[in-house]
Amino acid sequence: xxxxxxxxxxxxxxxxxxxxxxxxxxxxRLAQRGFDEKRVPLLGVMGAFVFAAQxxxxxxxxxxxxxxxxxxxxAMSLGPAAASVVMTAILAIQALVFQDGGILALxxxxxxxxxxxxxxxxxxxxxxxxxxxxxxxxxxxxxxSVLVAAVLALAELQLSGIAMPAALLGVSLGxxxxxxxxxxxxxxxxxxxxxxxxxDFVRQPAGNRSRTLGGLGxxxxxxxxxxxxxxxxxxxxxxxxxxxxxIAGRAKAFLPxxxxxxxxxxxxxxxxxxxxxxxTGLALIYAACALxxxxxxxxxxxxx
Amino acid sequence: xHHVVLEQWSRGQSFLHARDARAKIPAVLGFLILVATAPxxxxxxxxxxxxxxxxxxxxxxxxxxxxxxxxxxxxPFCAAFAAISFLAGEPRRALSLLEKSYLSALxxxxxxGTTPMPxxxxxxxxxxxxxxxxxxxxxxxxxLFVISEQAQHMRMAGRCRGGLAGRRARFRxxxxxxxxxxxxxxxxxxxxxxxxxxxxxxxxxxxxxxxGFQALDAAFLxxxxxxxxxxxxxA
Numbered sequence: 001x002x003x004x005x006x007x008x009x010x011x012x013x014x015x016x017x018x019x020x021x022x023x024x025x026x027x028x029r030l031a032q033r034g035f036d037e038k039r040v041p042l043l044g045v046m047g048a049f050v051f052a053a054q055x056x057x058x059x060x061x062x063x064x065x066x067x068x069x070x071x072x073x074x075a076m077s078l079g080p081a082a083a084s085v086v087m088t089a090i091l092a093i094q095a096l097v098f099q100d101g102g103i104l105a106l107x108x109x110x111x112x113x114x115x116x117x118x119x120x121x122x123x124x125x126x127x128x129x130x131x132x133x134x135x136x137x138x139x140x141x142x143x144x145s146v147l148v149a150a151v152l153a154l155a156e157l158q159l160s161g162i163a164m165p166a167a168l169l170g171v172s173l174g175x176x177x178x179x180x181x182x183x184x185x186x187x188x189x190x191x192x193x194x195x196x197x198x199x200d201f202v203r204q205p206a207g208n209r210s211r212t213l214g215g216l217g218x219x220x221x222x223x224x225x226x227x228x229x230x231x232x233x234x235x236x237x238x239x240x241x242x243x244x245x246x247i248a249g250r251a252k253a254f255l256p257x258x259x260x261x262x263x264x265x266x267x268x269x270x271x272x273x274x275x276x277x278x279x280t281g282l283a284l285i286y287a288a289c290a291l292x293x294x295x296x297x298x299x300x301x302x303x304x
Numbered sequence: 305x306h307h308v309v310l311e312q313w314s315r316g317q318s319f320l321h322a323r324d325a326r327a328k329i330p331a332v333l334g335f336l337i338l339v340a341t342a343p344x345x346x347x348x349x350x351x352x353x354x355x356x357x358x359x360x361x362x363x364x365x366x367x368x369x370x371x372x373x374x375x376x377x378x379x380p381f382c383a384a385f386a387a388i389s390f391l392a393g394e395p396r397r398a399l400s401l402l403e404k405s406y407l408s409a410l411x412x413x414x415x416x417g418t419t420p421m422p423x424x425x426x427x428x429x430x431x432x433x434x435x436x437x438x439x440x441x442x443x444x445x446x447x448l449f450v451i452s453e454q455a456q457h458m459r460m461a462g463r464c465r466g467g468l469a470g471r472r473a474r475f476r477x478x479x480x481x482x483x484x485x486x487x488x489x490x491x492x493x494x495x496x497x498x499x500x501x502x503x504x505x506x507x508x509x510x511x512x513x514x515x516g517f518q519a520l521d522a523a524f525l526x527x528x529x530x531x532x533x534x535x536x537x538x539a
Contacts (some may be wrong), residue, residue, distance in 0.1 A: 004378045006404025007385065010341050028434045040436065041500065044443020045493035049486055051448055052455040057486070058478045059471045068482060077486075089441040096416050096424070097310060097445070099377050099409045106337050156387075162397070164388060189479030190486075197483050201490070 001153045002109055003096065004110050005102025008159040017107030024088050030081035046078060047086045047093075058186050059208070066182045071113060072121030073187050073201035076129070076138065077194070077202050080122040080217075087114035110150040114222040121145025122218030130204065135188060142187030147180040148224040155227030308449075309374075313366050313417040320364040320418040325427025328520035331528040332415045338532045339407050344400045349535060350407065356531075357410050362394055364418045371417065375410040384404070421445055439509065458485060462537075 009018075009167075011012065050070040050075070057065035074083035091109050094100040101109045124140040158164065193199040314321075320328075337355070342349055361368045382405045386398040416424065425438045458481050 002381075004382060004399060004405040005336060005340060005408030006382075013340065025434055025438065028436050032436050039445050039497060040439045041496040043440045045447050045451065045489050045496065046445035046453040047440060048447040049489040051444070052451040052485065052489075053482055055452060055455040055459060056478050056481050059474045061383070084438055085440055086444075089444050092441055093438075093445055094447070096412065097421075099375060099412060102336075102405070102408055103333070104340055104408070122417060130511055162385060162389060162401075165392060168388065185475075186479065189476060190482045193476075193479045193483035194486055197487050201483075201486065258436040 001112075001150055002091070002101030003105045003112075003153055003156070004099075005104050007102075007160065007162065008105055008108060008156060012156055012160045013104050013108055017104065020107035020111040020115065024084070024110055027081050027084040027088070029116065030290055031079075031085045034079055034082050035082060043078070043082055043086050045091070046074065047090050050074065050086070050090060058182070060182060066179065066186065068186050068190065069146055069183050071149070072125075072138075072141040072183070073117050073190060075122040075145075076125050076141065076187075077192060079203055080126075083122070084114050084118045087118055090114075108156055109154070112149045112156070113177055116152050116223065117145045117149035119217040120148035120220040120224070123214065123221065125216055126217060137191075138191045139184040139188045142183070143180045143184035144221065145187075146183040148220055150176040150180070151224040151227045155224075230252045309370075310416055311420075314420045316365055316418070318364045318418070320360065320414075322518050323418075323524055324521040325419050325423045326430055326517055326527040328415055329427050329431060329524055332411055334532045335411050336408050338536050339404050341536065342400075342404070344396045345502075346400065346403075350403045352535060353407050354410075357407065357414060360414050361417075364414065366414075367416050371410070371413055375406060375413050378405045378409045396496045428472070442509070443496075447492070451485070451492075453490060455485055471537070474491070498502055 018134070031043075052070045053070060055067075057067060060066050071083065071087055074086055077083075078086065088110050091101060091106060091114055095106050095109070121141045121144055124137040124144065128134065128137040151173075154169075154176075191202060287295055309422060339353060358368060376490050379402070382402050386401045389398040419427070420482050422442070429435055429438050462477065462481065527530075
């Protein structure tokens with residue numbers, strides 16, 4: 001689900017752009033460390049492969065067919081960081097060339113699919129990919145990559161105040177589960193065929209398991225769980241969240257008082273007040289991401 | 305085909321084609337932010353933005369009707385959500401969803417229709433996007449249609465051999481086809497890599513002609529952004 005521009009409210013797309021930029025940069029650095037920089041053609045051509053894979057139809061039944069989305073499969077063959085870079089590049093090309101997904105919403109789409117989806121899709125393989133539950137882990141990876149991305153997108157839309165009746169929400173969640181099962185089945189089938197062709201095409205997750213990676217994947221899954229809970233509990237999106245946290249009340253009380261006498265004072269414009277609250281949130285998120293990046297880089301060096 | 309058309313459009317010659325990508329990218333971002341932050345009932349503003357974009361298309365000598373049709377690819381997705389909002393009793397939001405997403409798509413189309421992809425990526429590079437990521441995007445764009453054509457050939461070959469009977473068998477055949485496509489893409493990437501190395505590739509793509517950011521570019525950017533700011537404060 002590629003979110004176009006104009007769907008997300010300003011605090012939501014801005015916050016996700018600010019969150020996705022350092023995350024994508026960190027993934028790029030990780031991928032560069034794992035890959036020789038000269039191997040960049042491989043990642044590009046693999047991105048083209050994921051694009052082209054949409055042309056091969058998988059029969060589902062009842063005359064319909066599905067196709068591979070590919071985030072989890074890439075993570076299991078190239079590694080999660082490289083897969084995340086490839087998916088980010090795919091999303092950028094889709095937004096620019098095919099008008100599939102927005103430019104301001106690119107941060108949201110990257111966050112949902114290239115970071116959340118890829119990490120969640122790699123998590124089961126990371127944990128159980130070496131043992132007897134390998135097939136289940138591969139299936140579960142495909143399943144989670146689609147489900148987590150879709151649920152995150154749904155939660156962001158709800159957060160932006162796009163009202164969705166409870167019944168419809170249930171139906172769309174059901175559809176997401178169906179397409180996630182399909183992605184799991186396709187991922188497993190292609191994974192097995194690839195392994196038969198050449199065992200080196202898939203990555204062996206044995207040996208040094210990076211805890212950071214597992215933790216990040218777990219965080220992506222947890223975030224999606226919170227997303228489901230939030231999407232089902234919140235009727236009014238961000239305003240409700242702000243109310244719960246007490247931000248809105250404080251912002252209202254604090255901001256207009258200096259200019260209370262002016263009826264047409266520009267600070268009373270609702271969007272400006274929201275923007276101020278949003279900017280505070282942005283600063284907090286950015287600080288968290290910067291700290292997280294600082295912490296991530298040395299911990300990778302130690303484990304290497 | 306889809307991106308062949310864009311390639312033709314972006315190689316044209318006009319005032320907008322001649323502007324530096326580093327001026328056009330912030331200009332489009334400013335416009336997108338203007339549209340995204342506009343209030344839900346902004347029909348006069350939407351009309352002005354629409355006319356502005358049409359003027360841009362005309363100034364770039366792009367086929368206006370074809371561009372309007374292409375930007376319409378966002379509409380089916382948006383129409384579904386607009387219908388949901390409409391049924392939920394928010395007709396204004398429904399309308400603004402359609403307007404905002406269509407205007408944004410048209411603005412991006414105007415950017416990529418007047419800027420060849422290598423220039424666009426180089427512009428993003430000098431605006432601070434990670435170079436490794438941009439190089440991956442560049443290779444992706446270059447080989448997109450090569451690999452897609454290969455997939456189409458494989459699909460055609462599968463059909464020519466006569467389809468398989470059961471759904472299960474067809475599912476497995478499709479999985480096998482994808483695995484083969486993966487393997488061929490991998491081989492192709494290795495070949496590309498080797499031939500690039502033999503031509504002296506050292507991890508970055510050299511720039512042949514670095515066009516400068518001229519005073520005209522700065523003037524264009526300043527004028528465009530002030531129009532956006534003016535429209536935003538009037539809304």
